[in-house]
Amino acid sequence: MSRHEIVSPIPGVxxxxxxxxxxxxxxxxxxxxxxxxxxxxxxxxxxxxxPAGVSGTLVxxxxxxxxxxxxxxxxxxxxxx
Amino acid sequence: MRRLLVAxxxxxxxxxxxxxxxxxxxxxxxxxxxxxxxxxxxxADTSVExxxxxxxxxxxxxxxxxxxxxxxxxxxxxxxxxxxxxxxSFAAAVADAGLTFVGPAAxxxxxxxxxxxxxxxxxxxxxxxxxxxxxxxxxxxAAVEAAREVGYPVMLKAAAGGGGRxxxxxxxxxxxxxxxxxxxxxxxxxxxxxxxxxERYVELARHVEVxxxxxxxxxVHLFERECSLQRRRQxxxxxxxxxxxxxxxxxxxxTAAVDLCREVGYTSAGTVEFLVDDATGEFFFIEMNTRIQVxxxxxxxxxxxxxxxxxxxxxxxxxxxxGQDAIAxxxxxxxxxxxxxxxDRDFLPQPGGVGRITLPxxxxxxxxxxxxxxxxxxxxxxxxxxxxxxxxxxxxxALARSRRALDEFGVDGVPTTAGLLxxxxxEPWVASADFHTSTLEQWLTSRKETA
Numbered sequence: 001m002s003r004h005e006i007v008s009p010i011p012g013v014x015x016x017x018x019x020x021x022x023x024x025x026x027x028x029x030x031x032x033x034x035x036x037x038x039x040x041x042x043x044x045x046x047x048x049x050x051p052a053g054v055s056g057t058l059v060x061x062x063x064x065x066x067x068x069x070x071x072x073x074x075x076x077x078x079x080x081x
Numbered sequence: 082m083r084r085l086l087v088a089x090x091x092x093x094x095x096x097x098x099x100x101x102x103x104x105x106x107x108x109x110x111x112x113x114x115x116x117x118x119x120x121x122x123x124x125a126d127t128s129v130e131x132x133x134x135x136x137x138x139x140x141x142x143x144x145x146x147x148x149x150x151x152x153x154x155x156x157x158x159x160x161x162x163x164x165x166x167x168x169x170s171f172a173a174a175v176a177d178a179g180l181t182f183v184g185p186a187a188x189x190x191x192x193x194x195x196x197x198x199x200x201x202x203x204x205x206x207x208x209x210x211x212x213x214x215x216x217x218x219x220x221x222x223a224a225v226e227a228a229r230e231v232g233y234p235v236m237l238k239a240a241a242g243g244g245g246r247x248x249x250x251x252x253x254x255x256x257x258x259x260x261x262x263x264x265x266x267x268x269x270x271x272x273x274x275x276x277x278x279x280e281r282y283v284e285l286a287r288h289v290e291v292x293x294x295x296x297x298x299x300x301v302h303l304f305e306r307e308c309s310l311q312r313r314r315q316x317x318x319x320x321x322x323x324x325x326x327x328x329x330x331x332x333x334x335x336t337a338a339v340d341l342c343r344e345v346g347y348t349s350a351g352t353v354e355f356l357v358d359d360a361t362g363e364f365f366f367i368e369m370n371t372r373i374q375v376x377x378x379x380x381x382x383x384x385x386x387x388x389x390x391x392x393x394x395x396x397x398x399x400x401x402x403x404g405q406d407a408i409a410x411x412x413x414x415x416x417x418x419x420x421x422x423x424x425d426r427d428f429l430p431q432p433g434g435v436g437r438i439t440l441p442x443x444x445x446x447x448x449x450x451x452x453x454x455x456x457x458x459x460x461x462x463x464x465x466x467x468x469x470x471x472x473x474x475x476x477x478x479a480l481a482r483s484r485r486a487l488d489e490f491g492v493d494g495v496p497t498t499a500g501l502l503x504x505x506x507x508e509p510w511v512a513s514a515d516f517h518t519s520t521l522e523q524w525l526t527s528r529k530e531t532a
Contacts, residue, residue, distance in 0.1 A: 010429065010430075010460075011432055011433070011460045012432075012460045012461075013135060013460070013461065042460075043432060043460045044422075044430035044461075044462065044463055044464040045430075045464070046464075066135070068134070
């Protein structure tokens with residue numbers, strides 16, 4: 001088991017849902033693969049998906065919904081096999 | 082008008098504050114936390130923080146803006162563009178609070194904001210509209226039947242849409258059947274209204290829009306702008322007047338725009354947008370923008386009329402100061418939108434701190450911006466850094482001056498689109514104005530492929 005930190009590629013506002021009326025992309029404990037989205041970052045009115053980047057189990061979000069994030073800031077942790 | 086609250090930020094807030102100051106009207110700026118030290122905040126006579134940095138918690142909160150107006154004794158509100166500028170409920174709330182909204186009546190915003198209702202107004206005024214359904218279609222089968230009459234390709238549009246969202250182009254019945262449900266669902270989610278209508282899709286279209294001013298009784302036009310150079314349906318370069326229409330089309334189109342304004346008793350500055358079929362020269366009404374627009378300076382440079390000042394005068398209850406005969410045009414103006422985006426990384430927006438800046442200036446060059454040395458480009462708002470606007474005695478002179486102005490533009494710290502815009506000026510199809518609404522996108526794609 002090893003810990004993989006998913007980082008935001010850009011600064012902006014982090015969203016856990018694709019839109020306000022939808023469920024979150026992923027909950028704690030969810031299985032994710034390389035390209036599973038775990039959130040969106042809104043920067044200057046454009047939206048960018050943040051993929052998990054690895055396969056494993058999403059164990060923890062490090063930022064809350066609608067938190068401001070910096071480029072390179074870890075947003076969630078995945079445990080890989 | 083004793084005191085004007087400017088319910089916006091960035092270059093347009095700066096622009097409005099300056100127009101108000103020219104007229105001797107004191108101003109109130111509202112700002113988010115991120116904009117505490119911004120130019121518009123410092124330039125106004127008074128400033129009020131209205132909430133946290135995200136626009137949804139500050140610039141889009143009508144109640145906070147009205148509270149700021151009350152606290153500072155403002156008796157008028159200018160919404161600028163974007164944010165609350167075309168929200169009828171906000172215009173109504175401003176009026177209900179006993180304040181002057183610098184824009185048309187809430188009912189007019191509502192009517193023209195509903196694309197189906199707007200098309201009905203256009204028809205009533207005798208203004209040609211794109212062949213399509215007169216109103217929303219009841220469902221997918223009704224859409225299929227309507228498309229047969231209109232003829233493919235057709236464009237599916239959300240009645241409540243805007244900014245290019247909720248639009249699909251389909252080329253046959255099978256594609257229409259697939260797209261209809263998706264688009265309607267999307268529109269329901271985005272705008273709370275899934276009503277769709279459809280219209281003929283003009284393949285080689287120019288986007289030409291007429292600037293109008295009305296005082297509720299009289300209306301005039303200030304000629305047109307061509308806004309065909311777009312990326313992802315967002316305008317990138319605009320010019321006044323259009324190099325792509327004949328004098329006969331100009332005459333008919335501007336007359337149609339004024340007829341439409343009279344039909345709705347339009348008050349304030351507005352823009353009547355048309356699609357021009359480049360193959361036939363036919364023009365069709367598409368929508369009306371009931372606000373000042375980003376590209377308004379091009380019209381100001383060719384007519385010598387300060388559109389924001391006229392908005393303020395009309396809002397204060399004055400009749401229009403001039404009739405159509407008094408409005409002349411002279412020369413040609415072009416506006417370039419410089420944004421904090423990286424053209425080499427698919428236009429990824431890049432907020433951050435800037436260092437040194439050099440803004441173009443000099444003869445017949447105008448730069449509308451909020452940018453200052455050592456400013457921060459916040460991640461929360463749109464990526465517009467500056468509008469570089471040039472004037473020339475004719476289009477060729479304006480293009481030559483564009484080269485000089487865009488060469489001068491320099492910002493340290495964040496990537497910008499200025500270099501790309503400078504490259505664009507040298508393209509032969511730009512010089513010959515041989516373009517339509519897809520040309521810029523095609524050019525960008527071909528550059529990417531050859532890179």
